[in-house]
Amino acid sequence: MAKVSMTVNGKSVSGEVEGRTLLSTFLREGLGMTGTHVGCDTSQCGACVVHIDGKAVKSCTTFAQDVAGAEVKTIEGMANADGSLSTIQQAFQDHHGLQCGFCTPGMVMSAAALLADNPKPTEAEVRHHLEGNICRCTGYHNIVKAVLAASGQDVGQIAAE
Structure with missing residues (x-):
């Protein structure tokens, strides 16, 4: 197990992950952010897309450890500051x-x-x-x-x- 820290939707987060833990799993199971969906686990469907340092990335084939220190934005972070839809x-x-x-x-x-x-x-x-x-x-x-x-x-x- 290794500690991984990153910024998700503007908030600093950290958690313990195995080396094989996918970013989608860390977001969904580790952080309870279930808006990122997993449909295929093979990077084919795009339901798991998040932004890492401003770039769209499929989180079902990205290791959480590889995102350490990065800025991650999920669908939960897309709304306006007042909670209204973007x-x-x-x-x-x-x-x-x-x-x-x-x-x-x-x-x-x-x-x-x-x-x-x-x-x-x-x-x-x-x-x-x-x-x-x-x-x-x-x-x-x-x-x-x-x-x-x-x-x-x-x-x-x-x-x-």
Whole structure:
């Protein structure tokens, strides 16, 4: 066992982990932050995406020890300081970018990373960026629409599907 310390959603945290403990496990079981979902354990579905030092990373294949000293942001840290939904979260709600909600935390985290790098992406760029996130319910159309809306673009002309 080794002690690991990091900053998660602006708060310093630490815990004892085995060398093989995944970041997703540390967040969910060690810290009780169950918003980060695990759907595949093989880095295929994207439900576990978090930000490490500002970059989107799949936490189900990242060792907690490798993140020691880093700044980690999870879906629990996406809301505004007053507890209201962030722009991206609100856009997902407004444009029905979720159904069962299982993929939503990873989609929101991936979308936030995209918009940080590219504030006005095209529809094709959004679709390409979200290729590593699997949704079994929505067909992606409204997710893409939500991301475009969160970027401040007019989505009024995008037909609902």
